[in-house]
Amino acid sequence: MKPQQVREWVRAARRIVVLSGAGMSAESGVPTFRDAQTGLWAKFRPEELATEEAFRARPQMVWDWYAARRESLAKVEPNAGHHAIAAFQQRHPGRLTVVTQNVDGLHQRAGSPGVLALHGSILEDRWLEAPRPCCAGAEPLPGRPPRCGVCGNLRRPAVVWFGEMLPARELAAAEDAAAACDLMLVVGTSGVVYPAAGLARATQGRVVIVNPQASELDDAADAVLRGTAAALLPELLED
Numbered sequence: 001m002k003p004q005q006v007r008e009w010v011r012a013a014r015r016i017v018v019l020s021g022a023g024m025s026a027e028s029g030v031p032t033f034r035d036a037q038t039g040l041w042a043k044f045r046p047e048e049l050a051t052e053e054a055f056r057a058r059p060q061m062v063w064d065w066y067a068a069r070r071e072s073l074a075k076v077e078p079n080a081g082h083h084a085i086a087a088f089q090q091r092h093p094g095r096l097t098v099v100t101q102n103v104d105g106l107h108q109r110a111g112s113p114g115v116l117a118l119h120g121s122i123l124e125d126r127w128l129e130a131p132r133p134c135c136a137g138a139e140p141l142p143g144r145p146p147r148c149g150v151c152g153n154l155r156r157p158a159v160v161w162f163g164e165m166l167p168a169r170e171l172a173a174a175e176d177a178a179a180a181c182d183l184m185l186v187v188g189t190s191g192v193v194y195p196a197a198g199l200a201r202a203t204q205g206r207v208v209i210v211n212p213q214a215s216e217l218d219d220a221a222d223a224v225l226r227g228t229a230a231a232l233l234p235e236l237l238e239d
């Protein structure tokens with residue numbers, strides 16, 4: 001399948017979903033989960049750090065891991081793929097919905113409106129336990145992690161950890177968008193993390209994979225484009 005054919009599908013589509021994963025941000029210099037395990041953190045697997053259990057057992061260590069990822073995110077910019085999506089949305093309001101597994105905020109920074117961030121945001125944090133009036137009443141005490149000065153409740157990254165439920169509102173909106181779209185571009189995801197990957201299997205619309213390597217969703221696709229997000233999306237989404 002040639003990109004030109006997919007561009008015709010884009011032109012004809014009334015509703016489009018972009019389902020993005022870590023590969024979407026690779027060309028911005030954000031490592032995918034597996035590539036991120038370098039240096040100090042190489043001896044830990046993400047599955048060992050990105051869980052509530054790990055945070056409760058070693059809050060400082062998990063907080064520091066996220067702090068390192070936040071710091072490196074401050075130095076990166078959205079790439080040509082993020083910009084091509086946002087520009088399309090601005091030219092065609094309401095026609096394209098971004099559903100992302102990424103927590104890096106790069107779609108939002110490129111100017112995409114209404115991004116459905118299924119796995120939360122690494123740029124924000126929230127209370128570990130349901131907040132009591134004391135938690136809301138004052139600034140958290142600085143620390144790694146910060147805590148409520150009265151009850152000790154901890155701040156935690158506002159991401160969805162392994163084993164946690166996805167945010168219900170975002171997931172329902174993503175399911176609605178997947179059901180209503182006639183074209184889904186699946187960009188930079190290995191397709192192994194559910195329920196996000198299930199959206200590509202549930203849609204009645206055409207499914208196009210944009211990924212330089214094989215993914216678990218290739219068998220669900222009407223077209224597979226072997227290329228990168230920043231190289232292909234500007235071409236696919238131009239008018």
Ligand code: NAD
Binds near residue numbers: 023034188212228229
């Ligand atoms: P993944 O790391 O499992 O897979 C990344 C996929 O992107 C691979 O299939 C790879 O071939 C592809 N890829 C690599 N470079 C690409 C490029 N330039 N263009 C297009 N595709 C490219 O990522 P996943 O499927 O998103 O699942 C991992 C989980 O990790 C997700 O739940 C996500 O929340 C989280 N995560 C997020 C970020 C981020 O926010 N940027 C980074 C790492 C992990």
